[in-house]
Amino acid sequence: MSIAPKLLAVDNVTKVFTIGGGFHRVRLKAVEGASFALSGGQPEIFTLAGESGCGKTTLARMMLGLLEPTSGQVLYNEAPVQQLIKGGERGRFNKEVQAVFQNPFETFNPLRPVESYLLETSRNYGAKGKGNGTVRAAADEALQLVGIDYKDVEGKYPHEFSGGQLQRISIARALITGPKLILADEPVSMVDASLKMSVCNLFxxxxxxxxxSVIYITHDLAxxxxxxxxxxxxxRGNIVEMGPVNSVLVEPKHPYTQILRDSVPEPDPARKWRGRIKLSGFExxxxxxxxxxxxxxxxKALPICDEEMPPTVRLDGVLVRCHLYT
Ligand SMILES: Nc1ncnc2c1ncn2[C@@H]1O[C@H](COP(=O)(O)OP(=O)(O)OP(=O)(O)O)[C@@H](O)[C@H]1O
Ligand code: SF4
Ligand SMILES: [Mg+2]
Structure with a gap:
């Protein structure tokens, strides 16, 4: 049996930022020793979850080649991303790996018609020809996938759409290139509740x-x-638990995942959040x-926890980084 090459592999990636100055200068490991891979054989939706400041966007920017790891590397189809984006393969990488960001109003210039972005992407990466009809047809096809008609975007500017509609258009734009991987960083956090699920269903x-394949970055466990x-x-920069979503979120092993899972808001807004961790101030x-x-x-901390970083161990198909299991 042949094994498909990895679509994307994050190999022991660390990113250190130096913050502050003088005596207050500290080296902060925004991402520390992160490793995971997406198979090239079978598409999947892989979520990176965690609360604000845990390193999700830093990791995403390294996966997109926008930020160089301090150590370790990111591979796309077995080739280092940093080499791909600096060499002749940059165009192919940009076509195959598309990003969708949190705020669609920042993705689109308010003074530029939304349609022009779609046509530009189509002309540069998507359409199989440069004729106006072909270019528009490729943009139209991508819009259809997100449930929007071309005539509904024609001549319109970003402020004429709701956040949810604009996010769908930015996903359509990403789809024009025929990507193999979409990296979506908090794509629904500014979208109203009724449209959240429709964006998720689209993935x-x-x-x-x-x-x-989709890498879905979120703090929304639901x-x-x-x-x-x-x-x-x-x-805080570490992957503490990783595995099939049904294992990790139904029976979390790591104490942090357990608390995070229990802090998901009740469907009934009248009920209070349970066990929410106070994160501010100690970051x-x-x-x-x-x-x-x-x-x-x-x-559940043990005496060793303060002294030693726990290793990652595999338990029932889940990777967990906690001394309780070592
Ligand atoms: N360019 C930078 N220089 C210094 N520190 C940075 C830089 N970018 C991020 N950080 C720090 O790295 C840590 C991780 O930030 P990051 O933006 O990756 O978190 P996040 O999980 O995406 O958070 P959020 O959910 O708020 O988007 C934070 O403490 C942040 O302040
Ligand atoms: S290693 Fe120790 S402190 Fe960390 S999560 Fe496990 S029990 Fe808690
Ligand atoms: Mg972020």
Whole structure:
């Protein structure tokens, strides 16, 4: 049996930022030793989840080649992304790997008709010809996939759309190139609740009908549970638990995942959130801990937790980084 090459592999990637100056200068590992891979054989929706500041966007920017890892590397189809984007393969990488960002109003210039972005992408990457009809047809086809008619965008500017509509248009734009991988960083956090699910459903359709893999970055565990095949939970730069979403979110092993899962808001807004962790104020201190980054607030901490970073172990098909299991 032949093994398909990895579509994307994140190989022991670390990113260090130096923050502050003088005596207050600290080296903050925004991402520390992250490793995972998406198979090239079978498309999947892989979620990176975790609360604000845990390193999701830093990791995403390294996957897109926008930021160079301090150590480790990201491979696309077995080739280092940093080489791809600096060499002759840059065009192919940009065509095959598309990004969708949190705020669609920042993706589109308010003074430029939305349609012009679609036509430009179509002309440069999507259409199989440069004629106006062919270019427009490729843009039209991508819009159809997100349930929007070309005539509804024609001549319109970004402010004439709702956040949800504009996010769908930015996904359509990404689809014009025929991508193999979409990296979506908080794509629904500014979208109203009724449209959240439709964007998530779109990712499923893309996976099932177009063989597109999606890396879905979110702090919203409810949509993550709904849409993903696998999930990696991050805390202060570290992947603390990773595996099939049904294992990780139904029976979380890591104390942080357990608390995070229990802090998902009840469907009934009248009920209070349970067990929400207070994160503000201690962020830097957590990042700089010698041992487990969660030891300062972990209800199950052992004496060793403060001293030593736990190794990652495999347990029932799930990778977990916690001394309770070593
Ligand atoms: N360019 C930078 N220089 C210095 N520190 C940075 C830089 N970018 C990110 N950081 C820090 O790295 C940590 C991780 O940030 P990152 O933006 O990756 O988190 P995130 O998980 O995407 O958060 P959010 O959910 O708020 O988007 C944070 O402490 C942040 O302040
Ligand atoms: S390693 Fe220790 S502090 Fe960290 S999550 Fe596990 S039990 Fe808690
Ligand atoms: Mg972010």
């Amino acid at each position: 499923r359709v893309l996976k099932e009908e177009r063989q597109v 949509t993550a549970y709904y849409v993903s095949d696998r999930i990696a939970v991050m805390f 830097e201190r957590d990042f700089l801990r010698k041992g487990c980054k969660f030891s300062g607030r972990c209800p």
